[in-house]
Amino acid sequence: MRKIYLFLLCLLFTSFAEAQQRIVSLSGTISEMLCALGLESQIAGVDVTSTYPLSLKQKPKVGHNRNISAEGILALRPTLVLGLTENTNPQLLQQLKSAGVKTVLFKQELSPDGVKALLRGVASAVGSQAKAEAIQNQFDQQMKGLKINPVNKKVLFIYARGTGTMMVSGTGTPVEKMIMLAGARNAVAGFEDYKPLTAEALVAADPDAILLFDSGLKSLNGPEGLLKVPGVAQTTAGRNRKIVSMDGELLSGFSLRLPAAIKDLHNKIL
CATH class of the missing domain: 3.40.50.1980 (Nitrogenase molybdenum iron protein domain)
Incomplete structure (x- = not known):
């Protein structure tokens, strides 16, 4: 007792x-x-x-x-x-x-x-x-339950806060990990973390899809604004208008919503 x-x-x-x-x-x-x-x-x-x-x-x-x-x-x-x-x-x-x-x-x-x-x-x-x-x-x-088949696509993530602040994601970032989990590969390599976006590097990377946070794409005035950034229109992604965005926390947070985030990204870059 x-x-x-x-x-x-x-x-x-x-x-x-x-x-x-x-x-x-x-x-x-x-x-x-x-x-x-x-x-x-x-x-x-x-x-x-x-x-x-x-x-x-x-x-x-x-x-x-x-x-x-x-x-x-x-x-x-x-x-x-x-x-x-x-x-x-x-x-x-x-x-x-x-x-x-x-x-x-x-x-x-x-x-x-x-x-x-x-x-x-x-x-x-x-x-x-x-x-x-x-x-x-x-x-x-x-x-x-995820059915993610590898896709032969290069994805470039751009962190943007208007045209004055634009960075591309290198190796080891949360977004690169997400791109890989979604079955694609990072369009750039050779550096870690982030570095400033240049038109020359953008054209050389020639991504099949360009990925941004929703807030980042909004800061550029949407897809039309991004296409005006030097170099974007000359890429495969630009020519095909393959520009996708996701909620920043969902894409990079690695939270309990990770399965949904992977599926969403995979479907968007197909």
């Missing part, structure tokens, strides 16, 4: 502790996982990449990546801050720890296995391991 009492007391304490959580998420991918775990009501604030589900837009915003300040986070009185190692300023981490706020950072691996590993890490940090197992099983089934 005593063991049963202690067990019930433990469950009650755990539920109470969870109910008192005030979580600040510094990653859209993590925010999405918290919502999938049923903890949206415990999210006190999010970064600007936290756009899914749409209800997260009502949450207080703390900024974007390395521009996030400790003051903005601490004003939300968090009991837990979650983020990604590669996107979190080390100085911010030190400030949060100095303020006594529990902060957990995760290294994100850009793969289906990496999605599951991040889910398990987030679930462990918030005490929702049991729920995570069911979500992971569903994710596995969705990945198994």
Whole structure:
């Protein structure tokens, strides 16, 4: 009888502790996982990449990546801050720890296995391991259900914020990983991360399709605006008007929506 009492007391304490959580998420991918775990009501604030589900837009915003300040986070009185190692300023981490706020950072691996590993890490940090197992099983089934056949197409991703800021994606970026998962290949190689777009390099790459974030294509005034960028009209993609765009977080976030993102990208570049 005593063991049963202690067990019930433990469950009650755990539920109470969870109910008192005030979580600040510094990653859209993590925010999405918290919502999938049923903890949206415990999210006190999010970064600007936290756009899914749409209800997260009502949450207080703390900024974007390395521009996030400790003051903005601490004003939300968090009991837990979650983020990604590669996107979190080390100085911010030190400030949060100095303020006594529990902060957990995760290294994100850009793969289906990496999605599951991040889910398990987030679930462990918030005490929702049991729920995570069911979500992971569903994710596995969705990945198994994908029918992605390789396509002989070169895809060039352009990060754009108007014609004044245009960069192309090299090797090792989340978008390149997505292009590969969708059965195609990156139109450029020989450099990591991003570099400025030039007309000469664009023509030399001669992509079959040009990929942008929805927001990036909008900043160029749509496909017609992109076709006016020097070099674009001279590519196979330009001549065939094969210009596609996707929501930025869906395309590059490597979240639980990864199966849907892969399928969407594959279909768009066919």
